[in-house]
Amino acid sequence: xxAIVEPGPKxxxxxxxxxxxxxxxxREAKLRxxxxxxxxxxxxxxxxxxxxxxxxLFAGNSVLQQVSRNSSEEALAVEAADLVKDFxxxxxxxxxxxxxxxGSIYGLLGPNGAGKTTMLRxxxxxxxxxxxxRSLLGHERPIDAAPEVGYLPEERGLYPAMQAREAxxxxxxxxxxxxxxxxxxADALLARHELQDWARKPIRSxxxxxxxxxxLLGSIVHEPRLLVLDEPxxxxxxxxxxxxxxxxRSQAESGVTIIFSTHVIAHAERLCERVAIIAKxxxxxxxxxxxxxxxxxxxxxxxxxxxxxxxxxxxxxxARQEGDEWVFELPESGPEPLLKALIDGGAGxxxxxxxxxxxxxxxxxxxxxxxxxxxxxAEPAR
Numbered sequence: 053x054x055a056i057v058e059p060g061p062k063x064x065x066x067x068x069x070x071x072x073x074x075x076x077x078x079r080e081a082k083l084r085x086x087x088x089x090x091x092x093x094x095x096x097x098x099x100x101x102x103x104x105x106x107x108x109l110f111a112g113n114s115v116l117q118q119v120s121r122n123s124s125e126e127a128l129a130v131e132a133a134d135l136v137k138d139f140x141x142x143x144x145x146x147x148x149x150x151x152x153x154x155g156s157i158y159g160l161l162g163p164n165g166a167g168k169t170t171m172l173r174x175x176x177x178x179x180x181x182x183x184x185x186r187s188l189l190g191h192e193r194p195i196d197a198a199p200e201v202g203y204l205p206e207e208r209g210l211y212p213a214m215q216a217r218e219a220x221x222x223x224x225x226x227x228x229x230x231x232x233x234x235x236x237x238a239d240a241l242l243a244r245h246e247l248q249d250w251a252r253k254p255i256r257s258x259x260x261x262x263x264x265x266x267x268l269l270g271s272i273v274h275e276p277r278l279l280v281l282d283e284p285x286x287x288x289x290x291x292x293x294x295x296x297x298x299x300x301r302s303q304a305e306s307g308v309t310i311i312f313s314t315h316v317i318a319h320a321e322r323l324c325e326r327v328a329i330i331a332k333x334x335x336x337x338x339x340x341x342x343x344x345x346x347x348x349x350x351x352x353x354x355x356x357x358x359x360x361x362x363x364x365x366x367x368x369x370x371a372r373q374e375g376d377e378w379v380f381e382l383p384e385s386g387p388e389p390l391l392k393a394l395i396d397g398g399a400g401x402x403x404x405x406x407x408x409x410x411x412x413x414x415x416x417x418x419x420x421x422x423x424x425x426x427x428x429x430a431e432p433a434r
Contacts, residue, residue: 128187129154129278129309130175135184137170144170146333148184152311152326157304159320160313161415162330168313169206171330172282175311176203189278197278199228202271206282206313208264212256216242216266219255223270234273241269245295261292268296272303279303281312285319297323321411331419344414349381351407352390357400366393382406 130152137145145167152158160168173179175186177194189197210219220241221234229237242251245265255263264287272279281300285293300323304310314320320327321341329337329344337344355377366389371380383390387406394401 127154128152129156129189130158130311131185131187132171132175133185135171135174135186136182137167137174137179138182144333145174145181148330148333148335150328150335150338152309154309155304155307156325157300157310157312157323159324159327160311160330161315161317161320161327161411162313162419163315166330167333168330169282172280172311172313176201176280199274200277202227202274202276202279204268204271204279204281204284206286208267208287210255210263210267210270213254215252215254216247216258216262217251219266220270220273223267224273227274227276229274237273238269241273242266245269245299261288264288264292265295268299272308276308278309278311281310283314284312285314285316293319317410317412317415327411329415329418337418341411344411344418345409348409348413348417349384351409351413352378352380352382352387353403353405353407354378354394355402355404356394357402358398361397361399363393363397363399366390377403 128151130150132151133149135145135148136143148167148171160171162168170179174181175188175194177188177198185192186194188194189200191197214222217235217238220238221229221231224234224237225231239248239251242248247262247265250258250262255266258266268281268284271281284296284300288296297319300310300312312323324341326340327337327344328335366383367378368380368383371378373379391404393399394404
């Protein structure tokens with residue numbers, strides 16, 4: 053990223069001195085225009101390139117003011133209509149439409165390569181769609197909402213020599229948070245997550261889980277209204293997965309809208325109020341987790357002492373045996389006729405359970421067995 057910035061006054065964390073009010077306003081306007089351009093580009097490029105220009109620009113960002121929060125609450129934090137993204141002859145996202153309610157935890161669920169990351173980057177304005185429309189926190193141009201958005205990209209990366217607290221403060225500075233305030237908040241966040249002893253140690257000395265926590269804290273230090281996490285659980289052990297789940301719930305309880313992508317169905321089932329099931333660049337389903345489950349009938353698991361009898365006639369044709377249990381969908385008539393037939397027929401009920409279908413079963417029904425197989429069998433923390 054190249055940019056031309058006129059020489060400005062000497063800036064430190066305490067403020068700006070030696071310039072008049074009108075000159076300060078002029079410089080502020082220039083900085084604001086430049087910040088809008090480079091904000092999200094900086095977030096995606098910071099993992100592979102030194103952003104010397106942006107570091108200098110934001111190092112003394114007491115000249116930057118936080119964008120005031122919109123007092124009106126939008127019903128939808130994010131909207132997309134018919135988004136398409138082509139890379140040459142390859143269509144990565146194919147006509148996606150979705151709606152994310154304000155204050156919800158919303159999951160993008162699909163196998164690797166389904167188009168989740170491309171979709172998130174279009175919603176954030178990091179890349180432009182080939183066609184379609186999107187709105188972010190009420191802004192038709194996503195970059196206008198950038199100071200109120202926290203983003204954890206799929207590609208993890210922090211400057212190895214930078215101290216943990218400085219990394220968090222730096223990420224806050226990219227979103228307009230004064231560097232001094234960023235350091236104070238960084239210290240508080242690290243203490244809250246029991247990492248205060250690592251605050252002044254370089255990133256290279258932290259474990260993978262610690263470094264990922266630091267990067268996540270950097271994406272919330274400016275107290276965003278929208279938090280976007282791309283495969284946040286990837287590579288974490290069970291303990292750190294549990295910590296991340298608690299952090300996500302904590303943010304949601306404070307009113308933050310959260311979008312996260314995952315290929316682990318159980319994470320989405322445990323955390324999300326709504327999910328979009330993504331397969332081959334298309335949205336196959338966009339609704340509540342409960343609505344996904346309700347597409348399937350409840351499942352009956354039955355074990356009897358008698359091996360056979362007239363009660364078998366009440367079973368649906370696709371009933372199957374798994375070990376010594378019968379497994380089948382609950383008939384439309386409900387459990388009462390089934391129970392009566394089992395009792396009257398002398399089946400000798402040993403166990404009878406009626407289970408609500410899980411999100412995995414719903415995913416198979418909606419996206420197909422191949423997509424479900426591509427998701428693997430990774431389990432989240434308990």
